Amino acid sequence: MKIFHSIAEMQKVSQELRQAHKTIGFVPTMGFLHEGHETLIKEAKQQNDVVVLSIFVNPLQFGPNEDFDAYPRDIKRDETIARKLKVDYLFYPATEEMYKSERATLIKVEKRVDVLCGKNRPGHFDGVATVVMKLFQIVMPHNVYFGMKDAQQVAVLEGLITDYHLLINLVRVNTVREHDGLAKSSRNVYLTEEERTEAPSLYRALLLGKDKILKGEEIDNVTQFVAKWINENTQAQLEYLEILSYPTLAKVTDTKKQESLIIAVAAKYSKARLIDNIVF
């Protein structure tokens, strides 16, 4: 595995790979790799000639009161995982390299952000879209891999790819779950034993909601039913429960329209904030 810190070096190699007609699969991350990332890397390995993994904790997507400084970092551990999974190139730039000169532009995400997690994180997806656009120019991938656990991020980035006519295929990778249905997350370790036993109920609630929608129930009724079910059957503090069109993330007016829907939840336990969703 080759490691690059410099944008120019990474770009040169990407250019050479493209000239040699190699397909480039790209997995952008902020590091502290977990099983979700491993799934993305494995899928990229299967579908491309070479795989590039980036690790960059992007200051632009953190709000003033968010945990940029405390964000977990362990590059040695990440390197070991990347080597084990046979990543070909690890791009690991410093902040000064990525934001070398004063930024003259910022990508402003105008749609798909005033709902779900974006509602409480103004500017977050502008930071994500801006850094991802930069990474795309550096790595020049054919295929990029993102997990559906962050379905809103996928929706925003699909919008970015469409709006800017990028010749990039975004591969949506399904959420990896524990045997009892709980979505895998590095935050699950913060659950107490009792909370861990109860937490799969969130996924169960989403499945109940999906079932009701498929049986033709009104969206507002289903939203209320699922929210009430979570409040009655779990100790989690419900932050949101929303049913929207996907990937446009707009209010659903007519369930008979042939469009995909997302039912998404965020709920807070004593130390862990969990998110989950189903797209169908």
Ligand code: PAF
């Ligand atoms: O999902 C993440 O880890 C980040 O938002 C991403 C896409 C790497 C951009 O910094």
